[in-house]
Amino acid sequence: MANTAAICNSFKTELLQGIHAFGTSVVRAGTGADTFKAALFLASATLSKSTTAYSATGEVSGTNYTAGGVTVTNANAPANASDITYWTPSASFAWTTVTLGTAFDCCLLYNSTQSNKAVAVFTFSSQTVTAGNFTLTQPTNDQTTGLLRLS
């Protein structure tokens, strides 16, 4: 039997559960999951890996679109398979009967419980919507395609 150097799979999962704090952390109100939100941004915006928190700068605007976006449905607990921890929202992000006339191509996932801190920036083909619906359907929640994957 030999030892094998590794970052533990359990640790990767626990990172997404907010278990570990190597630096100064926050006082949590409870043990429940945080509330995450998704907002849409114009193709002309400049969100990137350097984005630290949600801001309305560059966000889309239009009929029936509420600044800050929509609340993410989260019925999926972080899981690990094949040494990869993954998590995906359990429902599509959906905006109904909106008019978004200026091209947009970006969605920011952020934590509204923790001061709107940014989680990830996702891009897609540039779009406009006219008196219709916009749906961002999530990938399959597994280690290969999950929305957030930690390997």
Next chain:
Amino acid sequence: MQEPDPRPMIWTTKGNLPIDILEYRTEWYDAPDDITMAEIYTHRGEVVRRSVHVFKKQGASMGADQAVFG
């Protein structure tokens, strides 16, 4: 009192219009990271409703690197 139009209606830039007076088409785009389907309704050549559905093929991944002693 005017009788309500019995035909199926759909919301557009011109309010509720009967679906059967609109032209409907779909457009599909298959990009490396997503598949997009747009549903477009036009009335006399004017786009009066455009819905878009994007399917993300995969999300974002991040790697964890570990230092080696010795």
